[in-house]
Amino acid sequence: MNQKQPLIALRDLRRIYTTDQLETHALAGLDLDIARGEYVAIEGPSGCGKSTLLSVLGLLDEPSSGDYILAGVPTTEIDAEEQARLRNREIGFIFQSFNLIPEMSVRENVELPLIYRGGLDGRARRQSVEEALKRVGMDHRADHRPGQLSGGQQQRAAIARALVGQPSLLLADEPTGNLDSESGEQVMDLLGELHDGGTTLVMVTHNPDYAARAGRRLRMHDGRIEQDPEAGGA
Amino acid sequence: MIAGFIADLRHAIRVYRKTPWQTALAVLMLASAMALVSTMATLWTDLHLGGLPGLESNRGLVTVGVRGEFGMGVMGANSAAELRRSVQTLEDVSGVSGMGFLREVPLEGQLLEGQAEAVLPGYFQTLRPRMALGRGLDEDDFADGGQRNLVLSHGLWRQAFNQDPDILLREIEFNDENWRVVGVVDAAFTGTGSGPTLLWLPYGRFLRDIHSMPDMIVDDLPWFRLFGRKVPGTGTAAVEAELARFMDTHDFPDMFGIRSAEEILVVDGIVTHPLQRRAAQRQVSILLATAALVALVAAVNAGIFLLARAPARRRELALRQALGAGRRRIVGQLLTEAGALVATATVVGLLASLWLAAVFRELPFLERSDLSDAAFDPAALAMTALLAAVLTGLVALVPAALVRRKRLAEQSRQAGSQPGLFQHGAALIQLGLAGLVGASALAFLFHLSLLEQRDPGFRADGVQAVLVSFREAPAGSRPNVPQDEAVTAFRADARERLAALPGVDAVAFGGPLPGQRMVAHVSWEIEDRQVSARVIGVGPGFFELMGIPLLHGRDFDTDTEPGLIISRHFAEQAWGQSDVVDRHVSGDDDQMRVIGVVEDVLYGHPDEPVEGLIFSTRMGFGPALAPVLVRGQAAPEQIESRVTEALDRHMDVLSVMTVRPLAEIRAEATERDRARAGITALFGSLVVVMAGFGFFAMQRFLVDSGQREIAIRMALGAGPRSVRRRILQRGLLLGLPGTLLGALLGLVAVAWLRDDLISLAVNAPGVAALTLLGLMALLLVATVQPARRAARLHPGNLLGEE
Known part of the structure; x- marks a missing residue:
């Protein structure tokens, strides 16, 4: 793959919600490139389109118009199955509310992306899961259910799940929003380590201190990127 | 509050x-x-x-009937008296004569609409109707030669005697004889017949004195419906067992070969048709249980x-x-x-x-x-x-x-929604009941299909039957039965008139027809063995018109020819072979000589085994009453008109009752089966649809409340196919126990129904297997839409903080 080609390329990307004859432009024509290995923080007031942008980047939502090229793949031209495959291989998600499946153990939660990927036998999957859990310091809690863990531990388990498939892009939506400050710090340190390891990281946050840790800070307002150092401002 | x-x-x-x-x-x-x-x-x-309304108490009353279609009653008056003397499980037993009923009552020079019931001793002691005046009939009222006494209904007392309080012991004229009123029953008591009764009178006195019938007929002809009152604490089954022993051991007189009832049936309450009552009770009990199951499924759905x-x-x-x-x-x-x-x-x-x-x-x-x-x-x-x-x-x-x-x-x-105890329980109940009722419905439909497919041994298509009956005659008078000469002349005339109609291919006479209610079997003594058969009265050309193959011998040549044509089954039962032409059924009488043998014909219900049949020009239905059979395309109105012309000319005491396709008459034999199959299918469909809907709603609920989990899985790389597959698998697993239970319950239900409501030929494991497949298909159909709905979710909206 061409290293100079951006991992993410958005061209005039729009996401419009239509309800009762009212159009809401959640994303109002974005142009954005994110290179491999970048650490990008997205800031902005509530309702400015941060989470929508993250959903579109994660192929969890489809743009109303425009182009989105992920790792050289024009995502608007592929079907839902292909998008799922791309999501599984290239993207890891970290959510504010962790989104672990409560009926499954930590180990099973972390193993899930590898099961969807297929092609790995049970032993290889177990090994990858153990490594991911060790990396986030959760290997001793592998057989616990999410309900038996603290918020910080749940978020670390969620990070293990996000990175187990070695994705090229980690998307984090307010990863510390439901955590106390100590746990928040630990999670942010972990994300920093992952970035240092070469992972591309895109994080939505309200916290300016955490945003300051990113190499690039984007500020959004009314569905547009108001401030992007790479683009030289709004 | x-x-x-x-x-x-x-x-x-x-x-x-x-x-x-x-x-x-x-x-x-x-x-x-x-x-x-x-x-x-x-x-x-x-x-x-x-x-029964108007009784002091209904407690313990039972009606005695017989299993099988038996046209008359249970036993004769003498046998009933013997039973009354010996019975232990009944406090008392009595009966009412089938023939003692009059449809119109000639009283005081007037003809009143209603019935007169000719009853056996013990009638009033057994039933205990409340009396408005006087008493019921007692033992002395049945003694020969004494005063003729009767009891009036309240309605008759009111209508004909203006509620005269001095009616007791008054002589009134009934059927041109003087009778004395000894009692008036309560207004609520209307008798034990199928319609309101005007008066009750002692059976023997009525028939012997008024109709001058021979003693043998009065005393021994088995035309009584019996009923009794159980000894307190005695079960109906015990009564039935005792009466069955009585039937086995009692020496019944031979009445022209007409057998007394073979197998006794005792049902609670006073009813006119015990066999139908018992069948209806069982059917309605099953339907009530099924309705309760439907309600249970509906409640689970709600x-x-x-x-x-x-x-x-x-x-x-x-x-x-x-x-x-x-x-x-x-x-x-x-x-x-x-x-x-x-x-x-x-x-x-x-x-x-x-x-x-x-x-x-x-x-x-x-x-x-x-x-x-x-x-x-x-x-x-x-x-x-x-x-x-x-x-x-x-x-x-x-x-x-x-x-x-x-x-x-x-x-x-919460993120996920896995089926819990309620969902598992609801699926088990719904699908189990759907299997139970659905399998029963399938079994009834198979049963009906088997009945419809069974070859009756004749061709009913294209045959119209003209049914004739006596015209209304004045009450008390007997119609003049046409003699042989008139019958022969009528048939020749009718054949000629009908043959002249365009579209008529053949004309013949014969009855009763397949599907028509038959009178009793007749027993024949052949080489010291008793062989029973039903008797059909026919004329020449009957077998050809009906498409019944003649195996040996020949058809009748004339409408009054002596001799018999018998069915293969009867021949094989009597002589062990089918070619028995020129053998004699009884003695050396030419009337009883076999002139032909035909293939077996199914006259009764298609589920019954083949019976022996004897065809004669002189027995069965009276020759004058034998239906006219017409094969061809002629219009029913034209056929009726031609037959009426011939009747008016030769037998004007008769008239055409109706012209009906033979297939329609034949179909009456299975109308109960069709109704049962229809009702059970209705219940079955209702339960299956409800179960399917309930299962669908449950899957929808699980998908809707588990959207977050589905979204998480999608975020981790699960594609639409994977989501669909997962929901389908979960649905099938959730429904599997109920499906297996349903098939098992269906198997048990069908095996139980095979006892007497459906044919033994219905394969219970086959029906259960079909039920299993049907329920699996139901699960699949009920889960497909929720699975597709799940696969169409947009996870982006669901994974953020609420």
Whole structure:
């Protein structure tokens, strides 16, 4: 793959919600490139389109118009199955509310992306899961259910799940929003380590201190990127 | 408390108005079930608990009948007297004569519409009707040579005697003879016949004195319907067992080869057709049980309906708890909501049952079972109300269970929704019952299909039957039965007239026809063995017209030719071979010589084994009454007109009753089976549709409340195919236990039904296997849409913080 080609390329990307004859432009024509290995923080007031942008980047939502090229793949031209495959291989998600499946153990939660990927036998999957859990310091809690863990531990388990498939892009939506400050710090340190390891990281946050840790800070307002150092401002 | 209830009720109405279509559907399901339950409960209580009006007590009364179609009664007067002397399980036993009935009563020079019942000794002692005046008939009233006494109905006393209080011991003229009134029954007692009775008189005196019948017929002809009153503490089965022993050991006189009843049947209550009553009781019991199962499935569905709104309700309930509502208060609110739903459905169901009960009363398998016209019975209403209460509890169970759990607010944010105990239980109950009722319906349909496919041994298509009967004759007078010469002349004339009609291919005479109710078997002595057969009166050309193959010998040449043509089965039973031409059925009489042997013909119900048949020009239906059979395309009106012309010319005491296709007459033999199959199929379809709908609703609920989990899986790389597959797998696994249970229950039900309601040829494991496949298909269909819905989710909207 061409290293100079951006991992993410958005061209005039729009996401419009239509309800009762009212159009809401959640994303109002974005142009954005994110290179491999970048650490990008997205800031902005509530309702400015941060989470929508993250959903579109994660192929969890489809743009109303425009182009989105992920790792050289024009995502608007592929079907839902292909998008799922791309999501599984290239993207890891970290959510504010962790989104672990409560009926499954930590180990099973972390193993899930590898099961969807297929092609790995049970032993290889177990090994990858153990490594991911060790990396986030959760290997001793592998057989616990999410309900038996603290918020910080749940978020670390969620990070293990996000990175187990070695994705090229980690998307984090307010990863510390439901955590106390100590746990928040630990999670942010972990994300920093992952970035240092070469992972591309895109994080939505309200916290300016955490945003300051990113190499690039984007500020959004009314569905547009108001401030992007790479683009030289709004 | 009342204010709280009203507030809850008001809230319930608001809650239901938010989802009008779903609410209407839930009410409709419950109302259908309640209508069926109410209808069946009404019929059941009528058949099991209903008594004869106007008696001091109905307790312990039973009617004695016989199994099988037996045209007359159970036994003769002498045998009944012997039974009365010896019976231990009955306090008393008596009977009423089939022939003693008069349809019009000649009284004091007038002809009154109603019946006169000729009864055996002990009638009034057994039934104990309340008396308005005087007494019932006692033993002395039956003694020969004494005063002729009778008892009047209240209606006759009122109508003909202006309620004269001095009527007792007054002589009145009945049937041109003087009789003395000894009593008047209570207004409510209308007798034991099929219509209102005007008076009761001693059987022997009536027939011997008035009709001058020979003693042998009066004393021994088995034409009595019997009934008795059980000794307290005695079961009906014990009575039946004792009477069966009596039938086995009693030496019945030979009455022209007409056998007395073979197998006895005792049913509770006073009924005119015990066999039909017993069959109707069993059928209605099955249908009542099925209706209760339908109601159970409907209740589970209504529970699912409420559960489907549970995620939204959790927040409301949590808020109420936060505002200080205790658990009991919230359960009370949920019970009020469920109660409102069930109460509405019950009212709608009861109204629908008024119509439904009338429809059911007309069904062939409930014919002649002495059902009353009562719209609602208190016992039936009590049963319905009890079921409504149970359903309310069941419907409220699910949402009430929600309140049991703590931390409702947390639950509103739960990610996944795996089937819980309720879903597993509901699927098990619904699919199990769907299998049970569905398999029964399938079994009845297979049974019907087997009946319809069975070759009767003749061709009914294209044959029209002209049924003739005596014209109305004055009461008390006997019609002049046409002599052989008149019959022969009529037949020749009718053949000629009908043959001249365009489209007529053949004309013949014969009766009774296949499907027509037959009189008793007749026993024949052949080489010291008794062989029984039914007798059919026919004329020349009958076999050719009916397409019945002649195996040996020849057809009759004339309408009065002596000799017999017998069926293959009879020949093989009597002589062990089919070619028995020129053998004699009894003695050396030429009348009894076999001139031909035909292939077997199925005259009775298609599920019955083949019977021996004897065809004669001189027996069976009286030759004059033998139906005219016409093969061809002639119009029924033209046929009727030609036959009427011939009748008027040669036998004017007869007239055409009806012209009907033979296939239609034949089909009457299976009309009860068709009605049973239709009703069971209706119940089966209802339960299966409800179960399918319930399962679908449950899958929808699981998908809807598990959207977050599905979104997580999608975020981790699960594609639409994977999501669909997962929901389908979960649905099939959830339904598998119920499906297996349903197939098992279906197997048991079909094996049980094979006892007597359906043919033994219906393969119970085959039906169970088909049920299994059907339920699997139902699961698949009910799960496909929720699976597709799950695969179409947009996870982006679901994974953020609420």
